Amino acid sequence: MREEVMSENKDKQAIVIGGSIAGLLAARVLADRFSTVTIIERDHFPESPQLRKGVPQSAQPHVLFARGYRILEELFPGIDKELQASGALPIDWAQEFHQFSHGGWNAIAPSSSNIVSLTCSRPLLEWAIRQRSHNPKVRFLSGCRVAGLLFNPSKTEISGVSLRSRNSADPVTLPADLVVDASGRSSLAPHWLKGLGFTPPPETIVNPFLGYATRRYRPPQGFQPEWKVMLINQSPPDGARLGYIAQIENNEWIVTLGGYGHDFPPLDDQGFLAFARSLPSPVFYQTIKDAYPLPPIYAHRATTNRLRHYEQVKLPQGFIALGDAVCALCPVYGQGMTVSAVSAIVLRDWLKRSSSTLDFQKDLAKSNALPWAIATTQDSRFPTTAGRSKPNLLGELMHKYTDRVLQLTNEDPQMYTLIMEIGHQLKSPATLYHPKVMLQVLGRGQR
Numbered sequence: 001m002r003e004e005v006m007s008e009n010k011d012k013q014a015i016v017i018g019g020s021i022a023g024l025l026a027a028r029v030l031a032d033r034f035s036t037v038t039i040i041e042r043d044h045f046p047e048s049p050q051l052r053k054g055v056p057q058s059a060q061p062h063v064l065f066a067r068g069y070r071i072l073e074e075l076f077p078g079i080d081k082e083l084q085a086s087g088a089l090p091i092d093w094a095q096e097f098h099q100f101s102h103g104g105w106n107a108i109a110p111s112s113s114n115i116v117s118l119t120c121s122r123p124l125l126e127w128a129i130r131q132r133s134h135n136p137k138v139r140f141l142s143g144c145r146v147a148g149l150l151f152n153p154s155k156t157e158i159s160g161v162s163l164r165s166r167n168s169a170d171p172v173t174l175p176a177d178l179v180v181d182a183s184g185r186s187s188l189a190p191h192w193l194k195g196l197g198f199t200p201p202p203e204t205i206v207n208p209f210l211g212y213a214t215r216r217y218r219p220p221q222g223f224q225p226e227w228k229v230m231l232i233n234q235s236p237p238d239g240a241r242l243g244y245i246a247q248i249e250n251n252e253w254i255v256t257l258g259g260y261g262h263d264f265p266p267l268d269d270q271g272f273l274a275f276a277r278s279l280p281s282p283v284f285y286q287t288i289k290d291a292y293p294l295p296p297i298y299a300h301r302a303t304t305n306r307l308r309h310y311e312q313v314k315l316p317q318g319f320i321a322l323g324d325a326v327c328a329l330c331p332v333y334g335q336g337m338t339v340s341a342v343s344a345i346v347l348r349d350w351l352k353r354s355s356s357t358l359d360f361q362k363d364l365a366k367s368n369a370l371p372w373a374i375a376t377t378q379d380s381r382f383p384t385t386a387g388r389s390k391p392n393l394l395g396e397l398m399h400k401y402t403d404r405v406l407q408l409t410n411e412d413p414q415m416y417t418l419i420m421e422i423g424h425q426l427k428s429p430a431t432l433y434h435p436k437v438m439l440q441v442l443g444r445g446q447r
């Protein structure tokens with residue numbers, strides 16, 4: 001029985017397809033239960049924090065939520081200090097995140113909060129996690145592309161994967177007792193499964209047609225802003241544009257413009273600045289106009305929300321999927337890496353419980369449900385979003401209520417702190433419906 005395999009896997013092999021955030025975190029928890037964990041990655045890993053081809057979103061900004069940060073520190077104690085030693089900056093999101101939304105800037109918390117994480121580039125974060133993933137039980141096969149899944153003759157259990165290395169035309173096979181697909185939003189696993197006669201997972205797709213344009217800047221000399229991250233929010237249904245600046249390592253800023261519904265920001269210098277000038281607050285343009293732009297400008301338009309319902313299909317034991325391969329989210333809400341971190345915790349708990357692989361996908365589906373709802377509900381407020389679900393009366397009321405809460409965050413630091421705690425997945429959104437909070441919010445509505 002597979003259930004025994006999961007609990008007594010001293011001589012068992014696990015394979016992880018993809019050595020990015022979800023794959024590395026999954027490997028970390030698998031190493032506690034398997035004798036060997038092999039991470040197979042199509043890229044050759046760079047020796048230092050650099051962009052890599054297999055993760056085309058690397059050049060784009062990556063917010064790390066407080067919950068994701070806490071899980072990282074739990075899985076790799078001390079990684080926070082290592083990241084800071086490499087230039088990552090600590091951030092208190094209730095004080096150092098300045099956000100323009102609903103016609104104004106948020107109220108800053110008067111004292112420090114526990115909503116903390118780090119701000120740095122995506123390559124630095126991934127590199128630090130990869131450095132910490134080296135472990136006698138974890139081996140890396142880089143420059144190898146997984147080409148398919150292998151099963152036992154009766155197709156009831158996984159037996160391994162076939163892979164191709166960059167240096168050889170012939171595929172080789174690698175045996176495994178558990179194969180974890182962490183190959184991201186363009187995962188080919190559904191296609192492989194279909195080719196083998198299995199039903200692939202049904203998919204839900206909600207496409208906001210959001211495009212990013214991102215470039216680095218050096219701040220003007222002597223300029224010391226009070227913010228570490230600044231965001232000019234989009235405001236559906238008509239305000240399709242957003243702007244984001246984060247201080248990161250090496251005294252650089254990562255500056256991103258975004259546009260919903262095909263309103264893609266231009267990739268030339270003049271067009272970039274003109275788009276920045278069109279944002280609802282002039283502060284964004286004023287901040288970057290005297291800073292020093294560093295080429296190039298990177299575009300990214302693969303921002304579709306895509307949910308693969310592995311929990312709804314019966315697949316052979318020993319194959320699971322997680323991270324963006326299951327739940328790829330529109331990036332504007334900054335949830336993806338935290339979703340991957342939470343997936344690793346779901347994996348750890350499932351391994352302890354020794355249950356079937358379908359149970360894992362069911363547990364994961366539950367944990368993905370809220371981030372999915374946040375991203376798709378917000379994206380659906382733009383009429384240009386494909387696959388959007390129109391809210392019913394209750395949904396409309398909830399939108400109105402949330403808008404009031406967000407307006408209140410511009411006057412009330414406590415409300416802003418609460419919204420940050422919810423956004424950073426430290427508190428449930430249900431907190432907003434606590435009678436005390438509702439009285440405050442509806443009281444403001446009366447005024």
Ligand SMILES: Cc1cc2nc3c(=O)[nH]c(=O)nc-3n(C[C@H](O)[C@H](O)[C@H](O)COP(=O)(O)OP(=O)(O)OC[C@H]3O[C@@H](n4cnc5c(N)ncnc54)[C@H](O)[C@@H]3O)c2cc1C
Nearest residue numbers: 018020022042054057062063146183184323324331336337
């Ligand atoms: C524009 C953009 C901005 C984002 N911003 C944020 C943000 O602010 N905050 C946040 O938390 N998240 C953000 N995300 C999401 C975040 O990038 C992902 O959620 C995170 O990287 C986890 O994804 P993953 O590890 O599942 O997949 P990926 O990061 O996509 O990695 C998949 C890995 O699998 C490898 N691979 C693929 N196929 C194969 C194969 N056949 N064989 C071997 N290797 C293979 C790839 O090379 C890659 O290394 C953003 C995403 C995008 C697109």
